């Protein structure tokens with residue numbers, strides 16, 4: 001029986017394994033050095049915050065794997081030998097495969113800051129990071145202040161985590177406003193305000209110069225690049241992005257036969273079929289890099305959903321139905337402390353948007369609620385929407401994007417797309433009134449209709 | 458703010474201690490003529506009980522309730538033993554006439570209940586004489602303390618939003634020693650209330666003035682329970698309002714359960730009683746209201762004229778028409794988390810414990826076996842009872858009517874719904890009864906699963922499998938298992954509390970009532986991926 005080995009028990013590897021099992025009887029082995037069972041990385045924060053125990057982050061009970069005949073192997077793969085079709089583990093054990101899938105995820109970026117390997121300096125990615133954090137920042141007596149470097153999604157999660165245990169947090173963000181490489185200005189500003197509202201010491205346009213050690217090799221303070229200010233602290237969180245976790249692949253490269261090595265750039269290079277340059281070796285999830293970006297997407301997409309989609313797709317190929325990876329419309333979501341964020345389609349920030357992309361922005365006068373709708377200047381075609389504090393129906397936006405609706409249509413039928421819980425105040429009227437004012441239109445909001453929502457596209 | 462909380466906690470615990478301490482106070486005795494009057498009132502014909510009761514209750518000594526109770530119970534025992542011996546003797550002598558005569562002297566009833574009735578009349582002391590003051594020292598301090606403990610959260614929790622911080626880090630909510638202490642207190646409370654009510658007769662004195670004001674009569678242990686129930690729900694609802702203030706569904710729903718508990722379960726029955734009508738909770742549907750078809754209830758209703766008949770008809774319409782029709786349109790939630798008293802307590806007092814429900818597949822299997830067995834049990838009991846009521850027989854299908862009623866009342870009514878259902882909140886979660894035991898929930902669940910517009914819609918591909926929804930589902934539903942597959946949640950046990958939707962950090966879940974078609978939507982490839990692939994795989 002064909003033996004498929006998957007390195008990585010994250011969402012991409014596990015989705016793949018599940019789907020292979022649904023479609024075939026192949027032997028499946030998942031290898032991971034991190035944990036025995038698949039857990040949800042996105043939920044790590046909730047364990048530290050006391051919302052959940054670690055076992056709650058595991059989506060499947062432990063009998064699941066046996067029942068579905070998915071072998072789990074714990075161990076660190078040091079080398080891949082594509083010629084012998086074999087893996088070598090750090091303890092020199094070996095494992096042979098017929099097909100190999102690399103789903104090794106990411107690791108936190110470190111940019112060579114002085115002191116970046118001191119005790120008390122950590123990223124937030126693996127389960128071990130969580131344990132490390134628990135050790136160095138169990139409460140505000142042991143950790144009197146934490147400094148977080150890097151203003152992305154993981155940075156703000158880490159800030160929220162520490163804040164939940166009343167640990168004072170200084171949050172260093174390189175950009176002039178939080179995440180404004182991705183978010184349009186109005187939204188980014190609202191998040192700045194919300195961070196401060198939670199008593200987190202947000203420092204914009206601020207870079208880290210170095211991390212200072214005490215006599216025991218522990219963090220003592222950080223020094224700011226711009227001002228030279230020294231901030232005493234016990235923990236430093238490095239959250240300046242992630243990059244593919246593929247050092248062991250790079251180490252496996254044999255200079256004698258470069259054509260036999262797995263080709264990498266920042267990530268493992270794959271074609272649209274998620275195949276690497278080596279036959280029977282594939283890569284999915286955070287560690288895969290598309291040779292050519294798909295649409296507006298980045299070549300490496302380190303998000304949960306794309307890992308899952310790649311897993312769903314590759315399973316088809318491995319089970320004999322070779323299909324291209326063709327992700328649909330972009331969507332994503334996150335939560336900035338108390339503010340939920342969802343996005344469908346593309347809304348670019350001022351820093352990266354084209355001139356033809358226009359934005360309509362509405363913000364609630366008091367609450368942390370706002371939306372931004374992007375549309376084309378010439379054709380009025382709806383391009384995407386960001387919502388904060390309002391939940392939207394994925395299905396409806398996906399349909400509108402497919403049908404290439406214009407922005408007026410989206411405004412008119414906005415109520416169909418609302419996904420807030422029952423009894424929530426709806427803001428379609430205010431939103432549309434503002435849109436009408438700005439655009440000299442006379443769009444009348446339509447009432448929500450089940451018939452339209454359930455209509456077959 | 459922290460200080461206020463701590464002061465509140467101390468005040469609350471003081472109130473609770475005084476409340477508990479009152480049990481041990483007071484002295485219990487009657488004069489001989491009072492005992493005589495009691496015997497008259499009860500219509501006891503035996504001379505033995507008269508002698509025994511006078512000896513036991515009309516004592517010079519200062520008896521506390523425990524001594525009093527044991528003496529009174531012993532008196533009943535002695536009397537019954539005496540006649541049992543006579544019966545045995547006449548039986549041996551084959552003196553049937555004499556034997557038959559003795560039965561009229563036997564006294565039936567639970568010993569603690571008999572003792573309660575007498576104790577209620579016999580109590581004297583500081584608590585009884587100063588009921589008003591003791592109300593303040595017990596209920597008053599409890600309420601003030603609890604509110605002082607709860608209200609500062611408005612500030613301490615920070616901006617509105619899901620604040621489950623620390624739930625698994627604290628002893629009270631993470632099955633630590635505090636949780637076990639609470640469990641022991643609650644279980645003891647229910648055991649005493651159900652099986653040894655005479656021990657807490659002092660509590661009834663504290664509420665006599667309120668009871669007299671409401672219905673003209675003195676407070677019984679059930680009045681104490683009902684009153685306490687309302688008070689706890691009101692105070693804990695304040696906690697809900699603060700905790701979930703960003704979520705209007707929770708706010709409205711909490712208001713609704715409060716309203717139904719206070720008005721329907723408490724006030725209306727009291728007022729009806731004061732007007733001489735049978736006190737009836739108009740929202741309590743059979744078979745949760747398992748004794749609705751018991752003889753004594755049917756008798757009492759049929760003797761109460763028009764209002765009795767109305768209640769009888771209403772009770773049947775409620776169960777047979779209103780319940781299923783409402784479930785069709787709104788799901789089981791309209792009852793379980795908007796109206797029901799058990800649900801009301803679970804959603805207020807029980808909210809801090811909701812995460813303890815067991816999410817394993819095993820638990821789900823056990824749930825289906827248990828809850829449907831209880832439903833069958835309640836129906837069989839009712840059929841037997843009704844048959845016997847109308848035919849005058851003692852048993853039906855080989856089942857003795859009295860026996861099955863007693864067994865059900867004891868096992869399901871008292872132990873399952875009370876002692877385990879509520880007592881075990883801190884360890885097994887707040888809906889043990891609703892999930893595993895309630896026959897009405899089983900019935901509502903069947904309708905919800907097979908014929909309803911209600912579902913929890915999963916928002917396309919947005920789930921990140923974080924597990925918040927499953928963790929906080931009080932009914933032990935593994936919500937994530939559906940959400941991460943892009944599949945709607947249609948489960949008979951879902952009470953529609955809406956917490957899964959509230960705690961989801963990605964806006965994945967929405968409780969809604971929509972067209973039945975497409976409600977159940979198994980998916981393998983989620984929205985967001987290749988449309989052709991979705992078509993290929995999902996339509997297989």
Ligand SMILES: Cc1cc2nc3c(=O)[nH]c(=O)nc-3n(C[C@H](O)[C@H](O)[C@H](O)COP(=O)(O)OP(=O)(O)OC[C@H]3O[C@@H](n4cnc5c(N)ncnc54)[C@H](O)[C@@H]3O)c2cc1C
Pocket residue numbers: 007008009010011012013031032033034035041042043044045075076077078103104105106124125126154157245248284285286287301302303304305307333334921
């Ligand atoms: C704190 C945090 C929050 C996040 N929140 C979100 C979010 O809200 N939404 C979102 O879309 N995305 C989020 N992400 C990103 C998302 O979690 C990742 O994109 C996703 O987990 C990647 O899955 P994967 O299967 O590619 O890899 P991973 O989940 O990283 O799994 C790879 C596994 O392979 C193991 N491994 C690697 N190399 C080896 C080796 N040589 N030998 C053995 N085992 C090896 C690793 O230890 C790891 O267990 C978040 C990430 C983090 C860290």
Ligand code: SF4
Pocket residue numbers: 913926929930931932933934936946950951952953954955956957958
């Ligand atoms: S599934 Fe959601 S709404 Fe239903 S009982 Fe569980 S938490 Fe409540």
Ligand code: SF4
Pocket residue numbers: 919920921922923924925926927936937940941960961962963964965966
């Ligand atoms: S809480 Fe939301 S995101 Fe998390 S597992 Fe449940 S549905 Fe998915």
